[in-house]
Amino acid sequence: MSFISVFDVIGPNMVGPSSSHTAGACAIAHLAQKMLSGVLREVEFTLYGSFAKTYGGHGTDRALLGGIMGFDTDDVRIRDSFEIAGERGILYRFLTNEKDTDVHPNTVDIRMVNEEGTQMSVRGESLGGGKIRIVRINQVQVEFTGEYNAVIIIQKDRPGVAAHITRALSDRGVNIAFMRLFRESKGEKAYTIVESDDRLPEDITGQLLENPNIREVMLVQKQ
């Protein structure tokens, strides 16, 4: 379990009205946009459970859109995120799914498309009090909170990939706090999430990509 800070309780400092439905939603989208390479052009949010039922009155839609544009939870621009997204030429839409009920009550799927047309989808859960986690990236179940600096690696499920990753990180003096592997199925696409207390060197990406089984590397820095 990750560390719960006193400022997760007395906090976040945030634009209202709901820590789970406004600040949490903003935080999920804020984390999601960090995983997308290039410039966001189009975004689709699918809301489940309580999110689907009550998003309008909680400003969940404005908060998600604000977060996807990189706004923090206490940024008063969240109130005007529809207008700002319009000015930036970002296409957005909101869907609800009330059929699937075996998800966390505050769940959102975010499908992002960048200027090159590359798609990425992320599922996030708002756990209450502004705490969140990402539980799915492009159909693969993961667990990721954004509380640490992280590198997310998409790879082929082959021997030696994890060794390559740890070697590259140790060469650069990165201390690994957590490291987890997830895969679609044997021999197929897999994900590695490595979290560190310290900021990760930006050029670690190139070094990691030297292994032919590594397809994509996303750096998600805390600040």
Add this chain to the structure above:
Amino acid sequence: MVDFKNAEELLALCSQGGQKISAVMKQRECDLGEVTMEQACGRMQKALTIMRQAAETPLETPVKSVGGLIGGEAGKLELHRSMGESICGAVLGRGIAYAMAVLEVNASMGVIVAAPTAGSAGIVPGLLLALQEEYHFSEEQMVDALFHAGAIGYLAMRNATVAGAVGGCQAEVGVAAAMAAGAAVELMGGEPRQSLDAAATVLMNMLGLVCDPVGGLVEYPCQNRNAAGVANALIAAELALSGIRQLIPFDEMLDTMYQVGKRIPYELRETALGGCAASPSGCRFCH
């Protein structure tokens, strides 16, 4: 490394070092968050400043909520009190005005500090700021009180839930009031055990409270319940400070709250499908 997983361990740490709950929580934040005491206290002072602003602004300048269900309540309470007509007395009268003010700011998409959530954000500042005015506590004491409140909220977040969608209003307003009650006991010179007894009392007295926002908005009955949370916190602190002991310790009450929360039906957990939201008058705002 100072850390604790439950109230029992927290009390053990307090009695080992002869320390207050706030001091243990501050040390924990420095150790695990890898920050200096100055940084941690500075950040808490900033939270206190935002809280004060949200609690005071609507007393003079009412704000209308985005959903349109609330706005101006804090100003009415303040006027009533300033005319000497409050039947609650100074601390409770001020406390409920502040608590309702914070919810006004929150519902108008203004900046607040979640404590532990936004829908329950009025209770901790409401009671603590009212106590500061009455008893002239220093800013340092107020910052300590917020660390104390944070210790109780942390345990709720770790071992139960603070999400209305998971555990109902008892997990939001109930936990916020438990946080305020414990902090109030320490501010008034009570022992750590008395703080946790007060927190347990609040969870007991608010057990089973459902989350049923009219129209799905964090406005009504949320704002009223923040006032009720302040009253519950004040009552529980008074019981503890007078030496009344509680049969059920905080850890057990927290687990009880969580177990009850999980058995609250879906319709009564922030879905706006039951409770006040489904009453004929409330349902005029149904989707």
